[in-house]
Amino acid sequence: MILVFGRTGQVARELAAASDDVRCLGRTEADLSVPGACDAAIRAIRPAAVINAAAWTDVDAAEAEEEAATRINGAAPGEMARACADLGIPLVHISTDYVFDGSGDAPWSPDDATAPLGAYGRSKLAGEKAVVAEGCAHVILRTSWVFSGHGRNFLLTMLRLGAERERLTVVADQIGGPTPADAIAAACLKVQDALRDGAPSGIHHFAGTPDVSWADFARGIFEAAGMCCTVEGIPASAWPAPAARPANSRMDCSALRAAFGIERPDWREGTGRILAARL
Template sequence: MTLRIAVTGWTGQVVCAMLERVPVGVEVIALRRPDLDLAVPKTVAPALRSARPDVIVNTAAYTAVDQAESEPELAMRVNGEAAGEAARAAAALGIPMIQLSTDYVFDGTLDRPYREDDATGPISAYGASKLAGERAVAAATGNHAILRTAWIYSPFGKNFVKTMLRLAETRDEVGVVADQAGCPTSALDIADAIFTVARNLTARADDADLRGVFHMSAAGEAVWADVAEAIFAERERHGGAPVRVRRIATADYPTPARRPANSRLDCSKLALAHEVRLPEWQSSLRPCVARLLEDQAKDQR
C-alpha cells in the first residue's frame, strides 16, 4: 500500500529534496499557496484534510532569520501558530505528524553537543518562533516526531554553499565566521531520514520511543570557515581558481539576529529509536558542490 505524505511548502530546500528522493511505495503531496498558506493559519487544516494523507510533515517555515527580528509577529504566526494548526489536523485525522525544527531553539552556550533534554533558550525571534511551533505541536498531539536539524544546504533555494560559490566567482578571498560550531546538513539526507521516520511512525503506531523530540544533523562537526574551505577545495578540484578563507569572529560580521555559538547536536537518540544516522558532512557536501558547479557550467554555455 502506498504511504501518502502531505508536506507543507513547495520551494523550500527540504520539500524539494523530498520530491526528488521519493522512494518506491511513497507518494508526496506538496501543499502550497493559496490552498495552504502558513501566514494564514486557518487555511492549514482544510488543505491537509483534502490531501487525505497517512502522515503530515511540516517543513515549510519563515526562515529569514535576520528579517524575523523586524517581523516577529509574522514569524510566530507561520512557525508557531500554523504548526499547531497542522498538528491539530493530524490529531483529528488520527495520523502522525513530523515537525522540522532547528538548533536555534538553544542559546548556544553549552560546551558539548546539545541533547534533546537540554534546556532551550532561543536568542532570536526566529528561534523563539520555532520553539513555539514545537510546543504547539506537542500540545496538539502526542503522535509526533519533532526533528531538530541545523545548517541546511542543498542544490535548491538559498543556502551557505550557494553563497560561497557565488562569492568565489568574483573574489580570491572571503571572510567567514570561525567561532560558530555546528554541522552542515544536506537537505537530501534530511529527506531520506524523514521518509524512514514516517514509515516507522505508521508501522509502529503504539511505540512511544518513536515519538517526541529528536536531533538530526550530519555526523561530525565544523565551524563555518571549515565548511567554506571544503567548498572552495571541491571547486578547485573541478577546475576553479583558488579562494582563500579569512577566518573572522562573529563580532566582525554583525547581523540583526544573534546566532548560537554552539549548534552541535547529539543525534544518538534518533539512531537508537529510528535507526537513522546521517552521513559525515564532508561526504554529502562534495556531491552537492559538484552538482551546483555542473549547473553553473550549463547556465554559462
C-alpha cells in the same frame, strides 16, 4: 500519500524528488500565515502522514516581524498537529538548533533546556510546544545549517563568491553540523514510516558530521570544488546582524540513531553530490 507543507524550500524539493508518494503544497495552496489553511488542507486531502517542511526562515527579518514569524512557525504547526490528532495521522515537524542559546561547547541533547536568543528561535520553539500539546503521533526533528543544490544556502553562496574573489572572511567562532537537505528528506520519510507503524513520539536531533566552523565549512567547499579562494576566519562580532546566532550548534543525534537507525550524514559527501550534479 504523504502531505508535505512546503514546495520551493530546500527540504520540500528534496522530498518531492525522493518519493512519488509525496504531495507538496506551496503557499498558493496552503498559506501558513492564514489561520485555518493548514487544517483545511489536511482534512481535504486526508493523507497517510504529514511532513511540515515549510517555515519562516529569515532569521534577521523575524526580529522586526516576530508576530508574523510566530504565526507561520508557531501557530501553523499547532494547527497541523490538531488536525492530525483528530484524524489519527502522524506528523513530522522540522525545527532548528536556534531553540538553544548556543552556550558551552557540548553537543545539545533533545532534552536540554531551551533558551532561544531571538525571535526566530522563539517562533520555532512555539511551534514545537504547539505540536506536543496537540497530542498527535509526532516527531520533531531539529536540524541545523541546511544546504543543497538549490535555493539560498551557505554552499551556493560560497561557490558564487569563491568564483568572484580570491579571498573571503568567514565567521570562525560558530560551530555546528552542516546538514544536506536530501539527507533531511530521507530521514523525514523514514521517521514518518516508523510513526505509521507505531513508533513513539518525541523530539530528535539530526545534523551533519563532522562539526565545523563556518570558515572550515567554506574551506571544505572550496577544496571539494577545486577553487583557489583563501578563507580568513573572523569572530561573529565582526559580522554584526539584527539577530544573534548560536555560537554552539553541535547536536547530539544519538537518540535518533537508537530509535530509527538513522546515522548522521557526512556533509563532505553531501557537498560532493551537489558539486557532481552541477557538472
